[in-house]
Amino acid sequence: MIGAALAIWLAFQGPPSEAPQHLHAGIEADKRGQLDLAVSEFQKATQLDPTLAAAFLDLGQIYIEQRAYASAVPPLKRALALSPNIEGGHQLLGYALLAQGYAVEAIPHLEKAKVEDALGIALLEAGRLPEAVATLQKALAKHPDDPDLLYYYGRASGLVSKQVFDELEARFPDSARAHQMMAQDYAVLRDLPNAEKEFLEALRLRSQTADLHLELGELYARAQQWDKAEEQFRLETELQPGSPEAAYRLGEALVQLGKFHDARLELVRSDQLRQDMPETLYLLGKAASLDGDDALAEKSWIHVLKLEKDTSLAAQAHFGLAGLYRKQGKSAEASREMESFHRLQKPAGQTQDSQN
Amino acid sequence: MPIFDAKLPRGLDFTHLNSPTRQKYLIETMGGGVALLDYNNDGLLDIFLVNSGRLTDPMRGPELFDRSASQYWNRLYRQNPDGSFTDVTKAAGLANAGDGNYGMGVAVGDYDNDGYPDLYVTNYGRNTLYHNNGDGTFTDVTTKAGVAAGGWSCSAGFFDYDNDGHLDLFVTRYMEWDTQHSKICGGEWQTYCPPAEFPSTTNILYRNRGDGTFEDASLRSGIGSIKGRSLGVSFADYDDDGFTDIFVANDGMRQFLFHNNGNGTFRECGLEAGASLTADGKPLSGMGTVFQDYDNDGRPDILVTVLPREVYALFHNDGGGLFSYRSLESGLGLLSAASSGWGVGLEDFDNDGWKDLFVAQSHVLDNVEGIDPMLRYKQPPLLALNHKGRFERADPGTETPIAGRGAAFGDLNNDGWMDAVVTSLGGKPLVFFNHGGSGHWLSVALRGTQSNRDGIGARVRVNGQTRFVTTAGSYISASDKRLHFGLGPAETAKVEIRWPSGARQVLDEVKANQFLEVREPEKS
Numbered sequence: 014m015i016g017a018a019l020a021i022w023l024a025f026q027g028p029p030s031e032a033p034q035h036l037h038a039g040i041e042a043d044k045r046g047q048l049d050l051a052v053s054e055f056q057k058a059t060q061l062d063p064t065l066a067a068a069f070l071d072l073g074q075i076y077i078e079q080r081a082y083a084s085a086v087p088p089l090k091r092a093l094a095l096s097p098n099i100e101g102g103h104q105l106l107g108y109a110l111l112a113q114g115y116a117v118e119a120i121p122h123l124e125k126a127k128v129e130d131a132l133g134i135a136l137l138e139a140g141r142l143p144e145a146v147a148t149l150q151k152a153l154a155k156h157p158d159d160p161d162l163l164y165y166y167g168r169a170s171g172l173v174s175k176q177v178f179d180e181l182e183a184r185f186p187d188s189a190r191a192h193q194m195m196a197q198d199y200a201v202l203r204d205l206p207n208a209e210k211e212f213l214e215a216l217r218l219r220s221q222t223a224d225l226h227l228e229l230g231e232l233y234a235r236a237q238q239w240d241k242a243e244e245q246f247r248l249e250t251e252l253q254p255g256s257p258e259a260a261y262r263l264g265e266a267l268v269q270l271g272k273f274h275d276a277r278l279e280l281v282r283s284d285q286l287r288q289d290m291p292e293t294l295y296l297l298g299k300a301a302s303l304d305g306d307d308a309l310a311e312k313s314w315i316h317v318l319k320l321e322k323d324t325s326l327a328a329q330a331h332f333g334l335a336g337l338y339r340k341q342g343k344s345a346e347a348s349r350e351m352e353s354f355h356r357l358q359k360p361a362g363q364t365q366d367s368q369n
Numbered sequence: 370m371p372i373f374d375a376k377l378p379r380g381l382d383f384t385h386l387n388s389p390t391r392q393k394y395l396i397e398t399m400g401g402g403v404a405l406l407d408y409n410n411d412g413l414l415d416i417f418l419v420n421s422g423r424l425t426d427p428m429r430g431p432e433l434f435d436r437s438a439s440q441y442w443n444r445l446y447r448q449n450p451d452g453s454f455t456d457v458t459k460a461a462g463l464a465n466a467g468d469g470n471y472g473m474g475v476a477v478g479d480y481d482n483d484g485y486p487d488l489y490v491t492n493y494g495r496n497t498l499y500h501n502n503g504d505g506t507f508t509d510v511t512t513k514a515g516v517a518a519g520g521w522s523c524s525a526g527f528f529d530y531d532n533d534g535h536l537d538l539f540v541t542r543y544m545e546w547d548t549q550h551s552k553i554c555g556g557e558w559q560t561y562c563p564p565a566e567f568p569s570t571t572n573i574l575y576r577n578r579g580d581g582t583f584e585d586a587s588l589r590s591g592i593g594s595i596k597g598r599s600l601g602v603s604f605a606d607y608d609d610d611g612f613t614d615i616f617v618a619n620d621g622m623r624q625f626l627f628h629n630n631g632n633g634t635f636r637e638c639g640l641e642a643g644a645s646l647t648a649d650g651k652p653l654s655g656m657g658t659v660f661q662d663y664d665n666d667g668r669p670d671i672l673v674t675v676l677p678r679e680v681y682a683l684f685h686n687d688g689g690g691l692f693s694y695r696s697l698e699s700g701l702g703l704l705s706a707a708s709s710g711w712g713v714g715l716e717d718f719d720n721d722g723w724k725d726l727f728v729a730q731s732h733v734l735d736n737v738e739g740i741d742p743m744l745r746y747k748q749p750p751l752l753a754l755n756h757k758g759r760f761e762r763a764d765p766g767t768e769t770p771i772a773g774r775g776a777a778f779g780d781l782n783n784d785g786w787m788d789a790v791v792t793s794l795g796g797k798p799l800v801f802f803n804h805g806g807s808g809h810w811l812s813v814a815l816r817g818t819q820s821n822r823d824g825i826g827a828r829v830r831v832n833g834q835t836r837f838v839t840t841a842g843s844y845i846s847a848s849d850k851r852l853h854f855g856l857g858p859a860e861t862a863k864v865e866i867r868w869p870s871g872a873r874q875v876l877d878e879v880k881a882n883q884f885l886e887v888r889e890p891e892k893s
Binding site for chain 2: 202203204205235236237238239240268269270271273299302303328329331332333336339340351354
């Protein structure tokens with residue numbers, strides 16, 4: 014009887030003294046990277062003391078380190094049941110659930126843990142898109158150089174956008190905006206006839222909508238229909254005389270059509286509306302050069318080179334300057350610019366020949 | 370009212386066969402040469418068409434293109450007095466021509482000054498020089514002449530670079546490629562690869578020794594010291610030094626301008642001359658080229674046909690050895706930005722005294738519409754009339770899209786109005802007969818005595834217009850050697866000739882509307 018009682022007492026008294034030892038051994042094994050040993054030790058600790066929340070937590074964490082997410086969930090849940098505020102518990106369980114695709118279940122844990130990056134992803138996966146965008150934006154503010162976060166933020170924003178556009182299409186199918194949206198979709202698919210048709214319908218319904226002419230003009234420009242592009246860009250500049258983009262695009266179309274003087278005027282205007290834009294300055298230099306105004310061409314291209322040093326636009330500016338100086342008989346300057354042009358060329362053999 | 374009536378004249382029953390495969394061998398999409406020549410000197414232009422050949426899918430080594438079946442032959446069509454054509458391939462000794470090789474293009478020139486135009490056929494493989502025997506037949510003299518080349522030849526042209534009175538030969542070569550090292554590009558689209566996927570190679574210059582043989586002068590002349598991906602070649606004396614220079618259209622890289630130093634050597638100077646890249650310093654997908662004076666300033670300009678979104682390049686000859694990129698102000702930005710051009714000519718189709726533009730068009734990729742729905746594989750030819758240096762689209766007589774490749778120009782029916790022949794890859798050629806109009810004209814043929822017999826390389830000025838005598842240019846094609854001048858309302862013309870020998874000749878008050886043959890003055 015006494016023996017039996019002792020056994021019962023020992024059984025009751027023994028484990029609590031050994032469980033912390035196994036817990037400690039598990040922690041040490043984890044530090045040494047012996048994850049399997051750590052699991053074994055943590056398991057012994059939890060068997061010896063089923064109330065030892067820290068052992069359950071550590072066991073769950075090791076499983077997560079081993080990417081055995083399904084195995085991690087039960088001990089983490091147990092840890093939280095034993096100690097609802099145990100540090101790291103909600104975060105680890107949230108991770109484990111999210112990793113297995115249980116985004117909805119993960120969300121409350123990640124909310125409690127205040128882990129914005131994982132929470133944003135969970136919200137995205139759960140389809141709670143506006144909240145996902147807001148949460149991921151906060152996470153990105155803290156980690157602006159995280160490519161994963163940038164990816165999920167972009168994806169969430171895109172899905173929100175799609176959701177909104179789907180709603181627009183469903184609720185207002187005959188609106189100018191719905192036709193504009195459909196036109197944009199066709200434009201992405203390079204389906205010129207349908208994109209054009211939808212843009213024109215949008216314009217018929219609401220001709221004064223900002224950017225519609227610009228977008229239609231861009232569609233024509235992509236299709237190399239520069240005369241039609243010019244017409245649309247001109248309408249956009251009339252609608253938005255303060256838009257540097259519209260003026261730039263009109264200038265570009267005019268250059269393509271060989272109307273260099275008119276192009277110059279638009280590009281100068283674009284430059285005045287938004288200064289120090291290398292693309293505008295380069296094209297202004299080109300229009301001026303083709304229009305015979307070498308001084309303006311030189312000034313514009315030199316300005317480009319103050320803004321850009323090693324880009325393809327800088328290479329183009331050097332090439333333009335070389336031609337300008339060659340025409341003026343300034344051989345040394347022309348050679349110098351050509352050297353800079355060659356230096357900036359890609360080594361892919363696109364413009365280089367091979368010498369035997 | 371269209372300028373042309375596009376049709377297939379009676380008897381011209383040629384069908385080009387390129388045998389496209391699933392392997393997307395690049396040679397499949399590049400052939401289709403055509404020549405306009407009067408091989409029997411009966412005063413009527415005849416038509417020679419280059420076939421490509423049979424490919425197996427896939428090809429196994431050693432590469433041999435069986436062209437024994439008659440549908441794969443190159444074809445010579447003799448023009449009859451009634452305007453119909455007769456296939457004289459067999460009678461001319463050209464049957465089975467090209468066997469073992471995959472056909473590309475053709476050059477025409479009287480290399481032995483015997484008064485009969487000879488044929489040089491370029492191939493993927495061995496090229497062939499056919500001597501015109503003068504009796505309606507040809508003889509393969511390639512081995513004796515030493516002009517087989519090898520590799521992948523495209524455009525070729527006869528010219529006299531050393532002014533010795535014997536026509537030399539320039540052969541462009543595209544790249545180092547063979548069917549065993551071919552690739553398929555475009556991922557899921559499975560299409561032809563861009564040229565940069567394969568190594569560049571050299572062009573060949575053959576110097577005519579004057580005894581029926583040629584010497585490979587590529588290295589000695591400097592032509593062989595630079596590698597390109599060359600498809601087109603055209604000739605003119607751009608700096609007026611009396612020696613013919615060479616422009617080479619390269620695909621996907623800078624273009625070459627070989628300045629003739631006058632001592633048997635050339636210097637490539639495209640970049641410094643401004644005739645190599647676009648105004649933005651971008652390379653071009655150069656395919657066809659023409660080297661003639663489009664704006665009547667007396668200096669030959671260069672036009673290069675390219676792929677869509679590049680705009681056909683027009684390099685204006687500013688004088689002093691410099692060119693400027695004038696594609697946009699000449700109207701080509703609007704006309705060609707969505708097109709792919711191959712064979713090209715600058716001819717005065719409406720006889721108004723300004724050379725107009727004609728381009729055979731089609732994309733390289735036969736499945737381009739799946740890759741980019743904004744582009745088209747088959748396209749109608751481009752006709753653009755020249756209004757004092759600015760080109761404006763005109764009706765070519767057909768809107769039917771074709772896979773245009775070669776293009777040759779000449780007055781087929783001797784009515785004083787220029788016609789054109791365009792080949793279609795894997796299809797039938799189209800002949801564009803000019804309806805004519807009210808403008809006067811003059812056709813000038815040269816008969817060299819000190820210079821080469823056809824005066825190839827001579828500069829001829831008629832009422833302020835300038836042409837350089839050549840059968841070369843365009844893409845893998847050869848045009849009539851006669852020079853056509855539209856005179857507008859003028860009923861007489863002043864003809865000024867500078868012969869390759871240096872001799873100069875002026876003819877005043879030449880009556881319009883005639884075929885004039887001018888004989889070079891004998892040495893005094």
